[in-house]
Amino acid sequence: MPTQSLITFSQPALAYIRKIMAKAEKANAYLRFGLRAGGCAGFKYYMGVEETIGEHDIVIKIEDLTLLIDTQELPMIEGTMVDFEENLNGSGLKMQNPNFGHRCGCGKSVG
Numbered sequence: 159m160p161t162q163s164l165i166t167f168s169q170p171a172l173a174y175i176r177k178i179m180a181k182a183e184k185a186n187a188y189l190r191f192g193l194r195a196g197g198c199a200g201f202k203y204y205m206g207v208e209e210t211i212g213e214h215d216i217v218i219k220i221e222d223l224t225l226l227i228d229t230q231e232l233p234m235i236e237g238t239m240v241d242f243e244e245n246l247n248g249s250g251l252k253m254q255n256p257n258f259g260h261r262c263g264c265g266k267s268v269g
Contacts, residue, residue: 164227165191165235167220170242171251175205175223182207188217188224191240192231201234203253233257 167175179187190208193201211217211226218225227235239254 164216164218164232164237165220165225166237166239168239168241171240172221172223174242174251178205179207179223184209186210188226190226191235192228193234201258203251205251 175189179189184207186209188208188211190204190206192204194204196202208226212228214229215226216229216232218227234257235255237256241252241254243249243252
């Protein structure tokens with residue numbers, strides 16, 4: 159069952175993210191989730207491990223993970239469903255975002 163928040167993560171997505179966070183080997187590891195300009199549709203998703211909480215960050219606890227989202231990006235991200243997908247083309251996180259009408263085929267870019 160997915161974890162509900164401003165962002166929704168499936169359990170397989172959370173398991174994948176936990177593996178990434180463990181590899182970071184940082185004492186205070188936070189997961190930054192957001193959008194950056196670029197990608198084939200206009201914006202691309204960004205996830206990264208950070209050690210500090212920024213002045214404009216919203217902090218969201220999802221089970222044992224702490225998610226950071228910049229308040230300026232929240233309107234574009236809120237409602238996104240993050241899932242983990244494995245197929246013949248590989249594996250990785252796939253986002254479904256209700257705030258954008260156009261999404262590229264790879265699922266990593268929206269516009």
